Amino acid sequence: MRKLFLGVLFCSLLAPVVAPADEVVVYSSRKEHLIKPLFDRYTRETGVKITWLTDKAGPLIQRLKAEGRRTPADLLLTVDAGNLWAAAEQGVLRAIDSPVLERDVPAHLRDPEGRWFGLSKRARTIVYSTERVRPSEITTYEDLAAPKWKGRLCLRTSKKVYNQSLVASLIAHHGEAEAERIVRGWVANLAAPPFSNDTKTMQAILAGRCDLAIVNTYYFGRLQKKNPDIALALAWPNQQGNGVHVNVSGGGVTAHAKHPEAAQRLLEWLASEAAQHDFAAINLEYPVNPRVEAADAVRAWGAFKEDSLDVAEYGRLQAAAIRLMDRAGYR
Amino acid sequence: MKRIATSPITGEHAREGAAWRWAARVLALLVLVPLAVLFSSWVYLEPALWRHLWQTVLPALLANTAVLVLGVSTGTLLLGVPLAWLVARCEFPGRRWLDWALMLPFALPPYVLAFVFLGLLDFAGPVQGTLRALFDLPQAWALELRNGFGVAVVMTLVFYPYVYMLARVSFLGQGASAYEAARVLGLGPWRAFWRVSLPMARPGIVAGLSLALMETLADFGAVAVFNYDTFTTAIYKAWFGFFDLHGAAQLASILLLLVFVALLAEQRVRSRARHAESGRSASPRIHLRGARGVAAALFAGTVFALAFAVPVAQLAAWAWETRGQLDSRYLDLLWHTLMLGGLAALCTVAGAFVLAYVRRHHGDGFTRIGVRIATLGYALPGSVLAVGVMLSLSWLDDRLAGLWAMLSSGNLQWTLAGGLPGLLLAYFVRFQAVAFGPVDAALVRVRPSLREAARSLGATPREVVRRIYVPLLRPGLLTAALLVLVDVMKEMPATLLLRPFGWDTLAVRIYELTSEGEWERAAAPAVALVAAGLIPVILLVRRSGR
Numbered sequence: 001m002r003k004l005f006l007g008v009l010f011c012s013l014l015a016p017v018v019a020p021a022d023e024v025v026v027y028s029s030r031k032e033h034l035i036k037p038l039f040d041r042y043t044r045e046t047g048v049k050i051t052w053l054t055d056k057a058g059p060l061i062q063r064l065k066a067e068g069r070r071t072p073a074d075l076l077l078t079v080d081a082g083n084l085w086a087a088a089e090q091g092v093l094r095a096i097d098s099p100v101l102e103r104d105v106p107a108h109l110r111d112p113e114g115r116w117f118g119l120s121k122r123a124r125t126i127v128y129s130t131e132r133v134r135p136s137e138i139t140t141y142e143d144l145a146a147p148k149w150k151g152r153l154c155l156r157t158s159k160k161v162y163n164q165s166l167v168a169s170l171i172a173h174h175g176e177a178e179a180e181r182i183v184r185g186w187v188a189n190l191a192a193p194p195f196s197n198d199t200k201t202m203q204a205i206l207a208g209r210c211d212l213a214i215v216n217t218y219y220f221g222r223l224q225k226k227n228p229d230i231a232l233a234l235a236w237p238n239q240q241g242n243g244v245h246v247n248v249s250g251g252g253v254t255a256h257a258k259h260p261e262a263a264q265r266l267l268e269w270l271a272s273e274a275a276q277h278d279f280a281a282i283n284l285e286y287p288v289n290p291r292v293e294a295a296d297a298v299r300a301w302g303a304f305k306e307d308s309l310d311v312a313e314y315g316r317l318q319a320a321a322i323r324l325m326d327r328a329g330y331r
Numbered sequence: 332m333k334r335i336a337t338s339p340i341t342g343e344h345a346r347e348g349a350a351w352r353w354a355a356r357v358l359a360l361l362v363l364v365p366l367a368v369l370f371s372s373w374v375y376l377e378p379a380l381w382r383h384l385w386q387t388v389l390p391a392l393l394a395n396t397a398v399l400v401l402g403v404s405t406g407t408l409l410l411g412v413p414l415a416w417l418v419a420r421c422e423f424p425g426r427r428w429l430d431w432a433l434m435l436p437f438a439l440p441p442y443v444l445a446f447v448f449l450g451l452l453d454f455a456g457p458v459q460g461t462l463r464a465l466f467d468l469p470q471a472w473a474l475e476l477r478n479g480f481g482v483a484v485v486m487t488l489v490f491y492p493y494v495y496m497l498a499r500v501s502f503l504g505q506g507a508s509a510y511e512a513a514r515v516l517g518l519g520p521w522r523a524f525w526r527v528s529l530p531m532a533r534p535g536i537v538a539g540l541s542l543a544l545m546e547t548l549a550d551f552g553a554v555a556v557f558n559y560d561t562f563t564t565a566i567y568k569a570w571f572g573f574f575d576l577h578g579a580a581q582l583a584s585i586l587l588l589l590v591f592v593a594l595l596a597e598q599r600v601r602s603r604a605r606h607a608e609s610g611r612s613a614s615p616r617i618h619l620r621g622a623r624g625v626a627a628a629l630f631a632g633t634v635f636a637l638a639f640a641v642p643v644a645q646l647a648a649w650a651w652e653t654r655g656q657l658d659s660r661y662l663d664l665l666w667h668t669l670m671l672g673g674l675a676a677l678c679t680v681a682g683a684f685v686l687a688y689v690r691r692h693h694g695d696g697f698t699r700i701g702v703r704i705a706t707l708g709y710a711l712p713g714s715v716l717a718v719g720v721m722l723s724l725s726w727l728d729d730r731l732a733g734l735w736a737m738l739s740s741g742n743l744q745w746t747l748a749g750g751l752p753g754l755l756l757a758y759f760v761r762f763q764a765v766a767f768g769p770v771d772a773a774l775v776r777v778r779p780s781l782r783e784a785a786r787s788l789g790a791t792p793r794e795v796v797r798r799i800y801v802p803l804l805r806p807g808l809l810t811a812a813l814l815v816l817v818d819v820m821k822e823m824p825a826t827l828l829l830r831p832f833g834w835d836t837l838a839v840r841i842y843e844l845t846s847e848g849e850w851e852r853a854a855a856p857a858v859a860l861v862a863a864g865l866i867p868v869i870l871l872v873r874r875s876g877r
Contacts, residue, residue, distance in 0.1 A: 025832075031843045051832050054843060058571040059828040062718055063749075066725040070732065070746050072832075086574050157558045159568065192454070193477055196558045197848035200455070207455035208470035219848065322572045326387035331560060 024262045026052040027060045028077040030249055034283050035077065038275055046269075048262060057083035057161075064092040069256050074263035077251040080161045081118070082168070084250050085315020088115040093252035096264050104271040104289045108310045109248050118248030119270050120279055121286040123306065124166050125244050126235045127220050128212040129205050138212065138235040141170070141245070145185020153189040154201050154210040158325040161318075162216060166245050167325060168317035169309055173242055176324060183328040194331050199223065202232060216247075221284035221297060236304035243305040247314070248288065347792045348693035355689035358682050359701035362708060362760045365719030366587065369711075372580035380578045384565060395479060396561045399547055402483030403490060407543045410487060410634055411494025412536060416524070419502035420510070422616040423627040429635060431872035436638035437492040438864030440821040441485065442552030443841070443857045446850045447642040448485050449556060452476055482559045486547055488638040493546075494539035496871075497768070501535030502528065507615065520617070537597060538768045545710040545764065548586060552823060556845075562586055563712045576718065583715040590710040594703070643861060649854030657855055661837075664856070665863060668836040671826070672819040672867075674751075675758035676766075676812040682759060683766035683811055687774050688800070692782075706767045708760035713824035720757045721829060724748035754829040761825060762818050766811040773807020774800075813867040820864055837863070 028035055032054050039050040055063070057078040064071055064087075076087055087093050093115040101110070101117050109118035126138055137148075144153055156163060170179040191210035195201040198219035204210055217234060224230055236244050251270070253263045269275055276287040281295035293299065417423065418430045436444075452458050454473045463472055505528060513523040529536075551563045562582070570579035619627050682705075690702045708716055724747045731747075747753055777800060785795050801808070823838045830839070837860040844853035 031847055033843070053830070053832055054835075054839070055827045056571070056846070058574070059714060059717070059824075061574075062576065063721065063828060066718075066721045067746070067748060068725065068729075070725075070728060070748075072749065090574065159555075159558075159564070159572070161571075164572070192473070192475065194558055195477075196556050199848035199850075200449075200453075203455040207460065209454050209473055222849075319573050322568070323383055323387075326383065331558060 022047065022262070023049040023051060024074050024259055024266050025072045026050060026075045026077055026266075027064065027073045027254075028052050028054050029057040029060055029083070030054075030077045030079055037282060038270065038279055041275075041278075042266060042269060048266070050266070057087070061087050061090055061092055064254060065090060067256075071254060071256050072258065073254050074257040074259045075251055075266060076254055077119075077249070079247075079249040080165060081248050081250070081311035081314045082161050082165050082318045083315075084111070084116040084118075084248075084252065085312055086318070087252065088113070089315070092255055094255045094257065094260070096253050096260070096267075098264060098268060100268045101271055104268075104276075104291075106288065106290060108308050109288050110250070111252070111312060112310075116250050116252035117267065117271060118250040118288045118311065119267075119276075120249045120283065121246050121288050121306075122249070123217045123236075123244045123246050123286070123304070124162055124214060125217060125304075126212055126237050127202060127205070127215050127232050128235055130231050130233050132211045135233070135235055138237060140238045140241065141166070141214070142174075142182050143237075144189065144212075144214070145182045147189075149189045149212070151189065151191050152211040153186060154191055154204050154213040155186060155194045155330070156198055156201050156213075156215070157194040157196055158322070158330045160197075162247060163214075164318050164321045164325070165247050165311075165314035166214065167321040168314040169245050169307060171317050171320055171324070172309055172313045176320065179321075180324050180328055183325060183330055187328055187330050205232060206230070217286075217298070217301065218284035221301075225284075225297070234301050236302065238307070239305050242309070243307040246286075246306045246311075248311055249285070250288075351685070351689045351693045352695070352698050354685050355693075355698055356701060358685055359698075359705045361682075361756060362705040362763060363701070364723045365716060365756075365760055366584075366704070366707065366711075368719045368722050369580040369584045369587070369715070372577040372584065375577040376581070377575065377578060380569060380573060380575055384569075388560065388568070389565060392560050392562055392565050395559060396548070398479040399483055399486070399559075399561060400544060402479060403486045403543060403547045404540060406483055406487030407491040407494045407540060408536070410491040411539060412498050412529075412532075414491075414631055414634065415495050415498035415502055415532075416528070417619075417627050417631060419499050420507070420528070420617055421619050421627065423619040423624040425628045425632065429628070429631045431869070432635050432639070433495055433631060434492050434868055434872055435635075435865065436489055437496075438817060438821075438861050438868050439489055439639065439642065440552070440823070440838070440841075440857075440860065441489045441546070441550055442556060442823070442845070443646070443853075443860075444489050444638075444642055445482075445485050445553035445556040446845065446853070447645050448481070449476070450850060451641075451645060452481075477557045477559065479559065482554060482557045485553055485557075486543075486550070488634075489553075490543035490546055491634075491638070493542040494536060497535040497539035498532050500772075501532035505531050535772070538772075541594065541597065542709065542765065542768070545590060548590065548710050549712045551712050551714075566712060566715060570715075579715060580719075583711060587707055587710060591704070591707055594707075598703075643858070646854045646858050646861070649851045650858045653852045653855055656852065661856070661859060664835055664837045664840055665859060667834050668820050668838070668860070668863060671754070671758075671834070671836060672816040675755055675762065675819040676815040678755055679759050679762050679766045679815045680770065680808055680812045683763060683770045684804070684808065686763075687767060687771040688796075690771070691774055692779070702767075706764040709762065709764035711761070713757075713761060713822060714828055716761055717757050717825040717828040720753055720760065720825075721748050724753050724756070749829075750831055751834075754826065754831070754834075757825040757829050758815075758819050758822070761822070762815045765814045765818055769807045769810040769814065770804065773804045773810075777803050810871060813871040816867045817864050820860060 095114040105117045198215040201213045257263050276289040276292040280287040286294045509527050513527040554561050566579045566582045569575045686702045728746045837856045840856040841853045
């Protein structure tokens with residue numbers, strides 16, 4: 001009897017491989033509080049149960065690889081095209097054929113082979129102190145390497161994938177040598193060692209440590225929401241050239257999904273007009289679906305020309321970008 | 332020692348020894364496999380990655396790591412040892428409550444103290460703002476704390492309790508007789524401390540210091556908040572940046588090797604000196620009066636304030652601002668946190684007991700090395716260790732699935748990886764060093780003659796363990812369990828990677844909020860974690876005697 005009990009107890013500690021049919025299992029590096037409201041709504045509307053697990057992109061991809069055929073996950077959600085590209089490259093995502101997604105997600109925001117699709121868009125742009133910088137002074141990302149910004153620039157750490165993607169886009173546009181010259185210029189202009197996140201970077205501007213920085217729009221949005229009179233503003237660089245650097249959060253169906261159709265339907269729903277506004281608005285991002293408008297607070301920042309570079313390039317050039325930043329001494 | 336047992340018992344002793352040795356080897360194997368997975372990565376050596384790292388960031392990372400190790404050693408010794416001496420051997424105003432209060436910082440995870448520290452003291456924080464306003468300093472005036480000094484200070488404040496706790500037990504165990512004998516023989520109080528008390532407490536101090544340093548080497552959370560690059564940064568760069576897990580594993584295995592060598596060297600030096608502990612005696616404390624008493628109280632009080640009172644007050648203030656997010660799910664998070672901690676403490680301490688018992692009573696050279704290796708996991712960054720566990724379990728799952736398919740022509744519906752066993756194994760590997768120390772130290776106090784006597788009186792081996800060892804070791808086992816419990820509650824990367832569905836903990840919640848830079852919102856789960864961690868710490872304090 002005791003042995004039986006222990007046996008049952010032990011088995012209950014193990015992880016089940018197969019979830020019930022009307023369920024989708026999601027691995028997500030997009031944070032729980034950004035996805036839960038949408039998942040809850042989907043479950044209410046369709047009756048499909050969604051189970052999820054959050055972690056960073058790297059460990060989740062590793063988990064999918066290690067679990068292989070036995071993975072319980074049907075869908076991988078993550079942020080940054082670099083991570084999505086890496087997931088596809090590591091073979092944990094499957095190509096799906098979805099006319100719906102091809103209609104709703106612009107071509108440069110999804111994998112050419114259909115393994116992943118962008119679901120929300122964020123611009124990585126320049127934020128400046130409204131007290132010490134005139135907006136007309138800000139022209140391009142490249143210009144931030146100019147001597148006039150010496151001791152006035154703050155940056156987030158190069159270990160963050162957002163910056164790796166930004167530098168990857170510089171490599172794509174200018175070639176590696178010119179990109180390195182630009183990054184070296186940024187490093188020379190730094191007012192303080194790189195910060196661990198975008199919020200700290202902006203707080204440094206507010207405190208007077210530096211005058212401008214490169215951040216994702218939604219981080220600025222959060223500060224602005226707390227303090228509408230904040231002495232910071234967003235600028236849209238490279239409007240005469242390639243446009244503002246944009247990145248995506250997105251997802252793909254896993255290679256060994258147990259419910260691939262259900263996972264695809266969820267992905268299609270997330271990109272649809274029904275879900276896009278909320279999916280983007282909850283994090284103050286831009287919808288990828290061109291038929292959906294951004295939230296009012298986001299549109300208030302103004303319209304801008306965005307870089308139409310295929311975001312898959314960020315992934316392809318990510319390793320080169322990291323090596324370049326290491327060489328340039330950008331921590 | 333003369334063996335008085337008759338030959339049947341001797342034969343039984345040999346059989347019993349073999350059984351224990353095998354148990355220890357199996358446990359050591361559990362630890363060894365995930366570590367071996369890391370070393371096996373050397374098959375896939377990619378010179379390009381190494382060349383790049385060596386030519387760019389690696390030299391600076393090594394220098395940074397050395398600075399940090401040096402800083403944390405100095406800091407934890409300078410705080411831990413004098414504080415332990417003061418509360419264990421002296422009397423001064425406030426000693427009674429500082430005695431236990433000084434252990435509380437142990438409940439704070441390093442990454443939490445790091446973000447509170449920077450929130451308060453960084454350029455944009457209130458302290459520097461006030462300084463600028465008060466002294467009319469220019470806007471650009473800044474004191475940069477995101478450097479080796481700042482990280483070392485934060486790590487000293489969270490890790491000194493290791494040194495403090497273990498040194499305190501040593502000082503208490505010494506009694507006053509040795510110190511007093513030294514005084515009677517004409518040594519001044521300082522020299523008596525340096526030449527008698529300190530050397531006698533050395534094993535405890537060194538054990539505490541090595542725990543602190545292993546945590547320092549494995550840390551990624553606090554250094555990431557500071558953007559201070561250490562050796563772990565290179566590991567993560569290889570993994571997350573270049574998606575080269577083999578490179579990451581190679582770097583991690585080098586780290587492991589260095590720690591192994593350092594531990595062996597330390598053991599060699601230590602084994603030359605032996606000290607018998609005289610047991611506790613109700614000895615008079617040294618009364619520090621007047622200015623000296625005030626100075627002692629001020630020193631201990633300041634450490635407590637900086638390491639615990641101020642950061643927790645700040646956390647509580649932030650948590651109050653964001654109290655709206657608290658909901659019933661926090662009860663689940665708390666429950667999972669305590670449940671995982673409790674299960675892990677149970678497994679890890681049971682394992683530590685077997686390992687320590689075998690090493691002391693049935694150890695051959697082979698087993699001893701196995702035991703030594705079994706306590707190495709603490710120096711590994713949590714997520715690297717977690718991947719090692721995951722890869723080995725997945726390999727096992729493959730084999731099991733194949734076996735099952737052969738036997739039953741169906742698919743196995745269960746896996747080890749992704750379930751609780753994987754996570755518990757990771758905790759077992761990671762925190763074995765934490766559990767092993769106190770258990771082993773307690774075992775030293777049980778004289779082997781007791782066991783021999785019991786056996787000769789006809790007790791079975793099982794009875795000997797149950798009726799002699801467990802009661803005598805109870806304080807040591809409890810200390811080990813509580814330390815592991817608190818450590819598991821604070822643990823983040825392995826929990827994130829290996830937790831089964833639905834097993835989110837408070838640390839997972841903190842991760843979700845801090846990774847998006849919402850530090851103030853992370854204060855609520857952080858306060859909950861500290862509060863939950865206080866319970867075991869207070870238990871620890873109560874049982875460790877005043």
